[in-house]
Amino acid sequence: MTTVLPVRRPGAADELPPAGDERSTAGRRADRARQVLGRTAPWLVRGVMATAVLVFALLAVGPHVLGYRTMTMLTASMAPEIEPGDITIATPVAVSDVTEGMVITYHMPVDDHSLVTHRVVSVEKTPDGSVLVQTKGDANAAVDPWTAHLQGDTAYEVRAVVPELGHLVQLLRTPVVSQALLYGAPLMLAAWLLMTIWRPAPAAAPTHEDKENQE
Structure with a gap:
């Protein structure tokens, strides 16, 4: 089988695309974008x-x-371990098992009794079985100005943080x-x-x- 190739004369213009081929570069890009999308x-x-x-x-x-319980951290009192906007996941633990160093979520015994998540710095057990704790935010310079009485039999310890x-x-x-x-x-x-x-x-x-x- 013999293949005949056209001979291009010197100075001849490049061959124009067929008249029926109206696709432009922009059109091909649009088609490619539609395919990707x-x-x-x-x-x-x-x-x-x-x-x-x-x-x-x-x-x-x-x-x-x-x-478990979830809570959104609103302040930087526990930074850098818990930053504002992080969500904490706290699981129940017996009040009698609360020890120093735990990060717990509890109701403040002052003002509007809102929830707070701070680290336990001291634990006191009274003769009647009550548990009193003092807490402190890791980023705070001073201990919280109250002593919290943990109500009930269950406290909530922070186990995980979702940034x-x-x-x-x-x-x-x-x-x-x-x-x-x-x-x-x-x-x-x-x-x-x-x-x-x-x-x-x-x-x-x-x-x-x-x-x-x-x-």
Whole structure:
């Protein structure tokens, strides 16, 4: 079989693309961008949904099923171990087992009795079985100006810290974001389902017989 190649004359202009080929560089880039978006969008939706499920399980389901408590740290009194915006995970422990060095979450015996997470610096057990503790924030210069009487049989010791998650929780609680999630999450789910159903099947690679027929 003989192949004839055209001879280009010196100074001749480059061959122009066929008249029917109207695709420009910008058009090819747009097609490539659509292909990339079509591949990444389903994974992005799955990632957002998986994150939402994990956060919901950690903050809403876990405390009821596993018995732990979560709290968002609002101050830097326990920095650098616990920074503002971190979420603490505290598990129950017997009041009689509370010892110096533990980081516990309890109600302050002053002002509005809000929750505080500080380190125990002293423990006193009275003859009637009550447990009195003094605490201090790791970043504070002085011990807390009160002595806390741990009520009941159970205290809560901080076992783990989830960095920065509290900022996300506070953001989700804002009216604008909560409304957007209320209506946007179902739309994202519907879009993901539609993309899964209507996603075109990938074109099959040409077989050896197809190549022979083309020749």
